[in-house]
Amino acid sequence: MAQRRSRASAPRRVTFVKRHPKLVRSLLLATVFLAAAALGTAYAGWALVCRGGGCPAVSVLDDYTPRQTSKLYAADGRFISELGLERRTLVGIKEIPAVVRGAFVITEDRRFYSHAGVDFLGLAGAVKDRLLGDRLRGASTITQQLARNVFPERISRERSLVRKLREAKVARQIEDRYGKEKILELYLNQISLGNGAFGVETASQRYFGKSVRDLNIAEAATLAALPKGPERYNPRRYPERAIQRRNTVIELMRRNAVISNADASLAKAYPLRLAPRAEAGDVAPYYVEWVRQQLDAHFGRRLYEQGLKVYTxxxxxxxxxxxxxxxxxxxxxxxxxxxxxxxxxxxxxxxxxxxxxxxxxxxxxxxxxxxxxxxxxxxxxxxxxx
Structure with a gap:
């Protein structure tokens, strides 16, 4: 019976095509035209988005040095405070442990080492989520995040197609010019991690009172949890929320074989131990401001960008x-x-x-x-x- 039905239905389909050849040809031509128009528009947008200096020159990253804070010390050498627009201490990629690098890559861009600046698989997933009405996932790669963080004046954070195209094109240019390790180093020194900290070294010092070189798995995961929401997952203000997010990162690391099952279990059970050191500016605030005014008059912008060491x-x-x-x-x-x-x-x-x-x-x-x-x-x- 099934064979008879299929045989009976086949002539009907053929008959429909034969009966309406113009309609079928029109539909095919319209489909081809729309596809060509979409591809042409996409290509034109990609080709013209940086026309007239619309995109920054990525070559500036050859000698790029993020702004660093100046640090104030007491007469006996003890740390007092930091002065700067962004509190940051630079660290080389070789000084950042593999577990820290792995935590950030797995959390922020797990296909970082296989894409060329734009993760089309992740982008397709984000589009699917939007069409299905699910919660929108982040689709920006580490390179795209670096592009908008290094060039905030040229690549804004507005939600627009032009901005996304510009961000993607600059990311591709960065990937063409620099290796993955250089890109990751720039990213880990540039990113905001809440509590006034920029870069993994400063964040490590401010949250745990130690260098990034000395972080354990749980502490590395705590930092890697912050880019998604630096204030929402701030371990000083929301410790329980920070632990929950940290354990999610640890589980991602386990599933992707960055750490073993045993290490993951130990890291999830590790208590949140934050450094008791006061936040910058809490020690002698009037004295710090008085010193800042004198230094500003003498050094100007250098005080806030070049990482001076000031002994008081x-x-x-x-x-x-x-x-x-x-x-x-x-x-x-x-x-x-x-x-x-x-x-x-x-x-x-x-x-x-x-x-x-x-x-x-x-x-x-x-x-x-x-x-x-x-x-x-x-x-x-x-x-x-x-």
Missing amino acids: TIDLDMQSAAERALEGQLKAIEGGKYGKYPHVTFERYSAGREGGEAGGANTPYLQGAFVAMEPRTGAVRAMVGG
Whole structure:
């Protein structure tokens, strides 16, 4: 019966073609025309997107050095703070452990070593997700991310076809000129990893208090989890969320044979141990700002871009003692130790602010300042208030 039906239906299809030859030819011609038009438009867009200097010259990466912060140190060499638009310390690709490189590649661009700047398989998957109404996945490769991070003025983050074409073309040009290891090195030194940190070395220092060379698997995965959402997965602000995302990265590393099953199990069980060091600017903020103003007047933009090392005269132990002494004295005065204090106290002012009361242009509570100087040299040893 099935054979009879198929035989019976075949003539009908042939008959339809014979009955409507013009319609069939028109449909075929229209299909070919639309396909040719789409290909022509795509080619024209690809060819013209960089016309008239629309794309940056990737040759600047030959001598490209990302902006680095200047670092301030106390009189005894202890670190105080960083000054700069982007807090970054550069590190060579050979100094970045394989587990760190693997964590970022698997998480951000698992076909990094096989594509030429644009991952068409990943792009097709992203298009499919959009058509099916699923959550849109990221389709930008590491090279594309590098392109828009290095050239933010020329490749914006707006959601447009022209921007994506420009980003893709610059990524292809980067791949044509540089090897994969060079591209990965630039990327790992350029990327924003939250908490004011740019690049894996600075992020490692700020989160874990150690160099990227000394990170274990769990810590490497924690950093690799951040590009997707530096603030959302910030381990200082959202530790539970950061651990969950970290373990997802570890599982990706296990599935792709970057690490063994045993290492993955140990890494997932590893507690989140963040360095107790204060964030930049929390140590002697008034002194840091005073020094910054003097350095800015002398060095200008170099202060924020060239990674200067500045050794100051501050004594951190004396600074801590000065802060405690001033705070204690202010509380004693407001508490009535030297007689009734008729003005608004800091505690009352803070409670009013939390309750939604508007504050004036000037703070009404008692304030103070403290400066300790070396009499013979004029060196400032401690400074509170400004």
